[in-house]
Amino acid sequence: MLACLVTSQVSAIEVVTHPQVVESNLTKSQLRRIYTMRQLRWSDNSAISVFVLPSQHKLHKRFAKEKLQIFPYQLNRIWHKLTYSGLGVAPTIVASEQELIQAIIKTPGAIGYIDDKTLIKIKQSEITISHRNIDVADMEDNQQVSSKGVVNVVKIKD
Amino acid sequence: MLLKLKTNAAVEISSSVNNFYCLKRFISRTVMFAVIFTACYAGAIKSEENKTYSNSQDFQLHGFISQGVIDVNGSDFVNDDGELSTELTEIGLNASYQLSDQFRLAGQVVYLDGGNRYEKGFRVDYALLDWSAYNSESWQANVYLGRFKNNHWLYSSSRVVPFARPSIILPQSVYFDGFRDIAVGSDGAAIKISHSNDDFGNFDFTLSYGRSPVSDEQTDILLGGIAMGVAKQDYETHGSFYWQPAFSPWRFGFSLLDSDFSYQENAEFDFFVNSDFSFQFYTINVLYEGEHWEFSGEVYQQRFVIDGFYGPDVYKESTGQGYYGQVRYKLTSDLTILARYEDFYLDKDDKNGQKLEQSTGGLVPYYFGFHKDVTLGLNYDITSNFSARMEYHWVNGAGRLTPVVVPNSLINDSEDWEMWAIQLMYWF
Numbered sequence: 001m002l003a004c005l006v007t008s009q010v011s012a013i014e015v016v017t018h019p020q021v022v023e024s025n026l027t028k029s030q031l032r033r034i035y036t037m038r039q040l041r042w043s044d045n046s047a048i049s050v051f052v053l054p055s056q057h058k059l060h061k062r063f064a065k066e067k068l069q070i071f072p073y074q075l076n077r078i079w080h081k082l083t084y085s086g087l088g089v090a091p092t093i094v095a096s097e098q099e100l101i102q103a104i105i106k107t108p109g110a111i112g113y114i115d116d117k118t119l120i121k122i123k124q125s126e127i128t129i130s131h132r133n134i135d136v137a138d139m140e141d142n143q144q145v146s147s148k149g150v151v152n153v154v155k156i157k158d
Numbered sequence: 159m160l161l162k163l164k165t166n167a168a169v170e171i172s173s174s175v176n177n178f179y180c181l182k183r184f185i186s187r188t189v190m191f192a193v194i195f196t197a198c199y200a201g202a203i204k205s206e207e208n209k210t211y212s213n214s215q216d217f218q219l220h221g222f223i224s225q226g227v228i229d230v231n232g233s234d235f236v237n238d239d240g241e242l243s244t245e246l247t248e249i250g251l252n253a254s255y256q257l258s259d260q261f262r263l264a265g266q267v268v269y270l271d272g273g274n275r276y277e278k279g280f281r282v283d284y285a286l287l288d289w290s291a292y293n294s295e296s297w298q299a300n301v302y303l304g305r306f307k308n309n310h311w312l313y314s315s316s317r318v319v320p321f322a323r324p325s326i327i328l329p330q331s332v333y334f335d336g337f338r339d340i341a342v343g344s345d346g347a348a349i350k351i352s353h354s355n356d357d358f359g360n361f362d363f364t365l366s367y368g369r370s371p372v373s374d375e376q377t378d379i380l381l382g383g384i385a386m387g388v389a390k391q392d393y394e395t396h397g398s399f400y401w402q403p404a405f406s407p408w409r410f411g412f413s414l415l416d417s418d419f420s421y422q423e424n425a426e427f428d429f430f431v432n433s434d435f436s437f438q439f440y441t442i443n444v445l446y447e448g449e450h451w452e453f454s455g456e457v458y459q460q461r462f463v464i465d466g467f468y469g470p471d472v473y474k475e476s477t478g479q480g481y482y483g484q485v486r487y488k489l490t491s492d493l494t495i496l497a498r499y500e501d502f503y504l505d506k507d508d509k510n511g512q513k514l515e516q517s518t519g520g521l522v523p524y525y526f527g528f529h530k531d532v533t534l535g536l537n538y539d540i541t542s543n544f545s546a547r548m549e550y551h552w553v554n555g556a557g558r559l560t561p562v563v564v565p566n567s568l569i570n571d572s573e574d575w576e577m578w579a580i581q582l583m584y585w586f
Contacts, residue, residue: 029356029404030295038354039295047259054542061491069405072491074447080322083220085307085315086264086284087350088300089254092218093542 011117013063016101016151018110021046025155032068034111036078037088042109050091051103051112059097063113067156105150221251222585224320226547228273232575233559234566236273245273246581248320250283262288268318274560275335277375283307283318284343296355302348302366308341309350309364310398310413312443312456318342320583321545324454324484324496325535327579330558331480331502332441332456336379344368344394359403366396372419382564386424387432393418407447415439421467433466452486459506467563476505480529496535496549503528504557511557525573526565529557548580 015031017023022044026034033039040048053060055072064072079090094100097118104110226246230236237243252266265285271278286304293299308314316322317333327335334341346368353361369391377389398413419435438461446453458481464474480502488494503509504527511527535549556570 027356029354033295033354038298038352038360040290040298041293041295043295056492056539056542071447071449073488077322080319081316083218083254084222084250084252084266084319084322085309086252086254086266086286086288086302087307087309087315088288089218089256089262 011115013059013067013113014116014119015067015111015113015154015156016104017112017154018049018104018108019150019152020108021111021152021154023154024152025157027157028067028069031156032070035068035075035091036070037082037090046109049107049110051100051107051110052091052093053097053100054093054095059113059115067113101151111154216256218254219252220254220586222249222319222321222583224248224581224583226326226579226581228326228577228579230575230577232570232572233553233556233577234274234569235559235575235577236275238274238569243273245271245278246326246579247271248318250318252283260290262290264288270318272335274379276338276379277373281339296353298350298352300350302350305343305345306348306366306368307343308366308396309348310366310396310415311441312411312445312454314341319585320547320581321585324486325498325533325549326547326581327533327549327551327577329456329482329484329498329500330529330531331482331500332458334558336558336560336562339376340370340372340391342370344370344396346394355404357404359401359406362398362400364396364398367393369393379560380562381421381430382561382566384429384564385421386426386428387422387430388424389419389421391417391419409445409447411441411443411445413439413441413443430467431470433464433472435465435467436463437461450488452488453484455481455483457481477507478502478504479506482531492539494537496533496537498531498533498535500529500531500533502530502557511555521567522565523556523567523573525554526556526559526567526570528555530554543585545583546581547583548578550576550578552576 015026021042023042030039034048034050035052037050042048052075055061055076061072064070064075068075082088083090092103094103097114100112101114101118104112224247225244227242227244228236228246229242231240236245248268248270250266250268252264254262254264256262263286266283267280268283269280270276282305284305284307286302286306289301289303291299291301311332313323313328313333317328317338320326344366346366348364348366348368351363355361372389372391377385381389394415394417396413396415398411400409400411402409415438417437417439419437421430421433421435423430423432439458440460441456441458443456444454458479460478462476462478464472466472468474480500482498482500484496484498486494486496503511505514508514508527511524514522514527515524530553532552533549535547537545537547539545553575554573556565556567556573556575559565559570
């Protein structure tokens with residue numbers, strides 16, 4: 001009961017990738033490198049497509065601080081520099097969590113993040129994406145979408 | 159009578175020239191706004207239609223639009239009459255297209271209006287081919303060919319982008335607007351090598367070689383309207399190194415620049431003679447990015463050699479120095495205050511400008527030898543891509559006003575001057 005209360009108050013943020021991405025876990029440094037655009041390819045040499053929510057989105061702010069240990073304004077600075085000085089390409093910004101999960105499902109090499117509560121909501125409403133239902137069978141057991149489903153949940157190690 | 163006719167004709171010509179100029183200005187602004195809005199609209203349509211995102215990384219379109227008001231009292235930094243000015247317009251549109259795994263095309267066009275600060279109008283900010291020569295988990299090497307941005311100083315690559323720099327007016331010691339179009343980038347080749355190490359942090363090394371075209375108006379801005387000849391940049395070699403320790407809020411860097419310019423006198427008539435200019439510029443910088451506090455500073459030294467120009471046998475060498483320290487504090491996640499102090503002098507052996515005044519027989523007052531600026535500012539992020547900014551500057555000295563070589567001491571007759579500005583910025 002207590003555990004239930006705790007999880008309902010502080011939801012976890014999951015890092016998710018397109019199902020064809022070979023990595024099933026990443027270190028904190030790797031995740032940080034990917035989001036600061038210092039690592040552009042997965043270990044099989046396929047291109048990484050990074051997706052984020054708008055910088056003022058609550059989940060984005062939490063993700064930056066908790067998972068990357070970077071303040072959102074620092075990420076903005078790095079990305080703006082790439083985008084507006086021609087040095088490189090910044091992550092693609094999508095408006096909502098649902099759009100973000102759709103983008104990850106449909107883009108090979110994609111990485112993004114999602115609130116585990118949203119995953120549950122998606123499960124409950126059984127949203128059809130691209131004429132496919134999200135594979136939620138495993139999620140009920142593990143509280144997450146399994147690697148066999150439409151997105152991978154990546155484990156982040158220290 | 160004849161005199162009156164002549165005067166009337168002159169007035170008419172000047173008013174029609176003025177009208178033509180206004181019309182040209184109006185049309186160019188309208189066209190730019192139309193392009194921006196079409197691009198925004200097209201971008202929106204594209205994202206509506208193409209929800210697959212599969213190509214989202216291949217083609218990207220971004221831009222920004224900002225307008226402000228600026229009021230300068232006591233100098234011709236922005237305009238000559240000292241009135242409130244809207245000459246604070248910055249518009250940009252850029253595209254990036256991934257040709258293949260290793261090659262990417264990128265370009266940006268900007269429209270700038272900053273009054274006397276720099277040339278008004280459109281320019282190609284960058285247009286380059288980006289070759290991703292080597293890529294691994296911890297190493298990246300890129301070669302940029304074409305027109306690339308100066309990526310060597312703390313804010314040099316983002317100085318044109320209003321929301322990406324810390325204030326409306328950057329510290330003029332390092333980011334002198336009169337020198338903007340030459341310092342902002344070059345046509346040539348650049349190489350950037352980045353390394354990320356779990357134990358030692360991030361390392362970035364950039365080396366560039368190229369030259370910048372020097373327009374007639376840029377020549378006027380630097381040398382003054384009485385220089386009838388042609389100035390050009392022969393080459394510029396620029397290198398920098400940055401280090402950020404692993405998971406550290408600190409970053410340290412330095413840069414070295416070496417450049418040669420030449421001036422070819424007008425064969426028919428000129429006040430100046432053929433000359434070579436040599437310019438070296440060294441910076442050391444530090445950046446701290448905390449949750450609420452942020453600190454940045456740059457210290458620099460320049461060496462400027464004039465061989466000729468004032469006369470065939472003139473050789474003049476001066477060493478200028480400067481620094482600025484900047485503190486920002488986040489009152490909330492959207493509201494940031496800024497305080498900055500900068501100090502700059504053209505000649506380290508003449509910090510108070512007395513020698514300058516003496517050597518010019520009083521033509522150039524002593525206060526053209528230095529520039530000190532106390533700045534207070536406020537930035538409010540209204541949404542994720544819409545911000546408002548305001549700031550106030552208290553300036554002592556005229557050392558960073560244009561034209562540089564032949565200063566305008568008639569308008570700039572005061573040692574102390576002030577300015578304030580408000581700017582709204584939108585980007586996508």
